[in-house]
Structure formats: C-alpha cells, structure tokens
Amino acid sequence: MSESFPRLSARTRRFTLGVPRSFTISPDGGRVIFLRTMSGTDSVTCLWELDTETHVERLVVDPRGLLADDGEDLPPEERARRERSREAAGGVVAYATDSGVTRAAFALSGGLHVVDLASGQVRRLETPGAVIDPRLSPDGRHVAYVTEGTLRVQDLVTGGDRALATPESETVTYGLAEFVAAEEMDRMRGYWWAPSSDALLVERADEAPVRTWHIADPANPARPATVQRYPAAGTPNAVTELYVLGLDGSRVAVPYAEEYLTTAAWDSHALSIVTLTRDQRTMRLFTVDPATGAATLVREDTDPAWVDIVAGVPAHLDDGSLVWVANSEGGHRLFVGDRPVTPPTLQVRAVLDVDHDSVLFSASGDPTEIHLWTWDGHSLLPVSTRSGVFSGRMSGGVGVLTEQSLDAEGVSTTVVRRDGVAVPIPSVAERPGLDLRVSLGRSGRRELATAVVLPSWHEQGSRRLPVLMDPYGGPHAQRVLNRRGAFLESQWFAEQGFAVILADGRGTPGRGVDFERAVLNDLASPALDDQIDALQGVAEQYPDDLDLTRVAIRGWSFGGFLAALAVLRRPDVFHAAVAGAPVTDWRLYDTCYTERYLGHPDEQPEVYEKSSLFADAAKLERPLFLIHGLADDNVVAAHTLRLSSALLAAGRQHTVLPLSGVTHMTPQEVVAENLLLLQVDFLKKSLGGPWPDHP
Known part of the structure; x- marks a missing residue:
C-alpha cells in the first residue's frame, strides 16, 4: 500500500529531498558542482559533479562514509544557522570552493573537510573545536572557519592553523552573521576573502546589549532552558563592527555609522559594504580602502517607507561598472552604473550572477511568474520563455537553469553549454501522487493574484464546497506562483472536500513599490481586507461552488497571525481558524522585520496596538x-501562550496544541504528518454540516 500524502510529504521534507541545488560552475564551464540527496526520501545530502562535455555525473562526497555510526552531531551554532536558512536536510548542506573550483570545503558533524574535486580525495583537518561556515581562499591554499566564535585560518600546504580573531568575551563572535542578519536580511555569512587571498573582511558581533530570553522545554523539566539573545522590536540589536584581517597579522578597522550591515562584497574592483539605518529608510553603499579602512560613499538610496534589501548586489562588470537594484518610477529596477536598464514595469527580484559583461537576474512582469533575463551591455534578453518560476546561475558563458511550473511536476534543472547544448541534471525527488486542479487568476477589487484549488473529483457547479483560505499574507513573501510545489498541501486539503483559495495581498512582491508599501504602519488591516476581497471575488467567479456559510482559514507564522486575526475581527466571514506559530504581539518579534513595517514601538505605540x-x-x-513549537526561537511560544491567557481571561473557548522540541520548522516526520491530519479533523468538526466526500 502506498504512503499517504501527509506521511510522504513529511518524509520528503515537502518533496525537496532529491532536488539538485547549490550550483557552482567551473571557470571553463566544463564542470558543475552541486548538492543532491541519493533519493527523494534520503535526508543525507551529497556533493556531486557533472561533466558538461560527457554528460556524466560523479558522486564526489557521500557523507555516510565520513560519519560515525551514530550520525551527525551538530554544534549549537550550526543548528541555529540551519534554522535561519530553513535547512531541513543533513549531510553536506553547504560548501565553498576556491576560484578555480578545484577544491571544496565543507563542515560535517562539526568537522572540517576539504575535498579535491578531481580525485574525490577527502581530508578531515584537525581543528580545536566544532567548525562553522568553512570557506576556501580564492587561490585554494587556505581555509577559514569559525569555531566557538573565533575566526581561524588553516594553511592546507603546511597544516598550520591559527586564530585571526578571538572573542574578547562570551557575547562576542568573529566571522558569523548576527541573528537579524541571518533571519531577516538573508545574510548567512560573516566574513569575506580578499581576491588576493591574503586578507579577509570580518564581522565582529557583540550581543551584550541584546536582551536575554530563555527557551524552556517543559516536557523535559530536568533540562535547563536554552539561553538566547533575542532583539525584540524596540530593544537593542547586537553591535556589529568590521575589520580587515591580514594573514600577516594586521588588523584594520572599517568604521560605519549605520545600525545594520546588510552585505559586503570583495572583488577585483573594490571592497564594498552596504549599510542600512535602524529605520531602514536610508541604504548606503561604500567602497573601502582595505589598507586604511577609509570608506567612500558610492551611492545612497532613501525611501519614506523602507529601502529594500536585494540579493546579489553590489557587483561589477569587467569594466568596473556598478551593478545595483533600486526603486525608480514605482518599480524595482536594475541599474548599471547610474543608469536604469530595465523598465519600471519589470520588477527585478535578485541579481543571480555577473559574468564578465553580462548580468543574469530574475524579475517579474506577472507577479505569479519569475523569469530570467540577461543584460549584455546593450540590451535586455529573456532567458526563460515558458510560463513558470525560474532561477539560475551563469559563469564563463555556461548557464544552469532551474524551472518549475503548473504543467510539470517537481524542479527541472538544465545546464546550457556555450554551444547551446542542453545537459539535464536529474531530480530524484518523489512524486506527490496528487492530481492538481489549480486555476491561477485575479480576483477582487484590487485584482489580487489568486489560486483556486478544487478537489480533483469535483464537478463544477454540482455542489457548494466549504471554503479554506490558505494564505501566508505577509510582506515580501508569496503563495501564488506558477509552480506545482506551491499547491501540494492545498490540493491535499481540497481532496478532503474543500475549495481552497490562496491570495497574495498588498505587501507581497511582484506588483511594484506602491503595492508593497501599502502595509506601512498596519500589518493587520490590509492583509485581512485583501483575503476577504479575494474570497468575495472568487465567489463571484464560482457562484455555485463555494459555501460562504462555512469558511475556514489556516496559516503558519505570519499566516498564523492572519488566521487568528480573521476569526477575531471578522467572524461574519470566517467560521474557524488554524493558527500555527502565530505572531500575536509584534513587540515580541524581532527588530529588523517588525520595525521595517511598524516603526519603533516607543515612537508609535498605537501602530503596534492596531496590529x-x-x-x-x-x-x-x-x-x-x-x-x-515550544523550541521555536524565531516566533517564540510566548506569542501563543499569551494569546491563550488573554482568551482564557475573557472566557473564550479555544484549543492549544504545544509541540515539544519543535522549532519554527516542523521537519519531524510524525509531527509534520499528524499536524495535517489534526487540522483537517478540527476544521471538519468546526464547520459542521454535510461534508462532501470523494465519490
């Protein structure tokens, strides 16, 4: 008997296992390095190499041959890094190569490993402690890494290993991204090698000003609570500083005045840093003289709401021209030098690679699709031409293209050689076994991007189905995209007898600056109003298929906040809600995310009360x-517990399910599977009435 969808979804980490990812192209384009598990139910990630000429794949590193019988033993810093990056697999989940892509360094169970990519020979290097984020120097001679907050460098020729920077106290780390950088800026690193391989730009983070929280495990009272520094809205952040550390022992400070370091880049043209003020309305790009630490302002972007952090910039063309993304004429636009080279109607999402004089970037015209484009110095050229969601890499004239759509299962990955020959990199992900019935369109007064998911067995117009709204709803995130993977859980809920609706309201990307900034100073009303607007719009399109007397809503994280908000403020529309890991009081959420939209709580407390x-x-x-999850260190369990206390004080009946040992992710198979089953059971009982079953 085949596995149920909930069990299979849990085992496959939502069908992400077995999908190729994390691509590196060799300078000559002859090889592509990537990560992939052995199968769609295998959680151990391996390192692979594809020969683009012969089309032959080769397994370079299988962690099972390097691990002890008891498997991985991750240091706390690595567990935290994986939680921030939402990494659900194990094994070699990250790696870094030299500039020639001849060697790769990776951490495995806290150990430092370097592999020769040609021979596959793996060396485990001796270190004084568990290793985080190892990175090879561009020339491949040295490997830097962090252990216990110390940044160390090991010479791969002599074996010499020494500390470049050692913490002055237990609250200091060198070479690691602080919490808000990793969680809210997508900056997962805290140091950058010089292209000359003789120095590094290193972040020093001191968490001493950050308030201490305690994450307890009530199911195991003998265990002490985990102590965590959490920068809640309106409270102090970690103090970050930058230093250029030379392998010769030199140390040069790189001062900057702004609260946040959003990113840094060091290429043959410049050492660049990007900073952001605490209110996130001013972003500054500096070039830095590594010999003196003196910074020169290159560009300053301001916005009365906030300035967006965009992945992949700054970068430079071969002639030194700056590649940047900024808002202009209502759109997110690609700039080369001081000139925008994309129209304001094409919303640039990220710069993926700069290959000599060409820029590969992702962008949306239609918010439900993400396409690849190149700027070749003269004109814009579309790389992806079919409908769907695309990403990719480009180096030496060779590209790696990933494609997802509603028309095909899973993720398709193709290497495109210089001569135009396409070489596939197979996915071994499991098939979900669902017949998707998804319709994408626009609904409501604001023409919101909306997906309607009906049971595969439903005959349109034959009966009215209870409705399940299934949003995320928060800013800078989407649910409605032209890819099958976005709707697997929604289709499974539909098969239980629901008409499922997903809608991306104001604040979500892909529709321009004004649409995104409509949530400024109010994370509640626009999000909730847009879900109702979408529901009413879909009801007009499907007048004989939706039972508006039985409407439920479910969500996780911001979606959990939105689900609880819906039944509290609009019980006339929503008749039941499942709220997973909801933010219930924005004063309890972190500085960078919350203050971007709501400002400082001491300056406008009424905004926080409204949300x-x-x-x-x-x-x-x-x-x-x-x-x-009681172990959630992102949206801590206090959110739910305090809301439950307020509901109890008001005499309002509700249900609470605490998940012992579970974080903001739910990778545990039994937990992930049963959460889906329990939600369906709750919703069916709550909505009542006759229930349409599969005929």
Missing part, C-alpha cells in the same frame, strides 16, 4: 486552533 491580537481576545466567537 496586535490581544485587544481582540474578548471578541472570539469562532473555533480557533493554536499550534506552536
């Missing part, structure tokens, strides 16, 4: 199911 759920607790009259 809080606590004042609405007495209004609850619909079934509400709250779910929260």
